[in-house]
Amino acid sequence: MGNERPRYWFPLASLGFAQLIVMALSFGRPPWTEGWFAYAPGNSQQFLTQNLYGVEMSRESAAVLDASFYGVGRNDGWLFAVLAVYLGTVLFYAVKARRAGNGPRWWKVLALAVGGLVGIVLADLVGYREFDMDGDARSAVLLTLGLVVLAWLDRSVLVLVVAAAFVFCAVVLAQGQLALLLSSLVVLAGAFAALLSRPKAAAGQT
16 A cells, blocks of 8 residues: 555545635625635525524614624535545545555544544534634645644545645635635645645655
8 A cells, every 4th residue: 555645635626626626616696705615695695594484573683683693704515525525534544545555443433533524513613603704714724734634544645735836825815706716726736736746655765
C-alpha cells in the first residue's frame, strides 16, 4: 500500500465539486443575502412557516419566525454539502485503512461520523448565536478549520497551503459567488496536484 497517492485528494475534490454544485443550483433563485449559499425568498418562507404552524398563527408571530430564519444568513444547502463531504471523507478513509489492514472497528467509524456531523452543526450555530458571524465568515472559518485538521492528519504541507489559499480567496479576494468559485478552484487544484504526484514508494526509490 506504500505506492498509493495521498488520500487527501478525495476530500479536496469532494469539497470543490460540492461547492460548484451548490453554486450551480443557486442560479435562477433570488439573490443571496449573505453567505455563499444564501438566498432569502421572504414570501415563500412566510408561506412555509404559516403552513407548518397552522392558519391560526398570527401574522406578527409568523413575521418574527421568518425573521429568525432570515437572520441565519443563508440556505442550509451549503451545510448539507459540507456534512456530505465530511461523511464521505470519513467513509473513504475508513475503507482505505481497512484495505491496508489496520481499519478501525465499525462503531468507531460510526462514532466519528456522527460526532463530527453534530460538531459541524453546533459550531455553525455557535458562530451565529454567540459571535454574530455572518454566513460568509462562518463558512470560511468552518471549511478552513476542516482543511487545517486534514493537513494535520495527513502531515501535508500541500493541504495547509490549500487552506491558506482557500481562506484568502473566500474572505480577502472576493465575496459571494465569485468567492465560492475561486475557493472551489483552489481545492480542486489541490486535489489534482495530489493525484498527479508520484506514489510514495516511487518517490522514495529515486
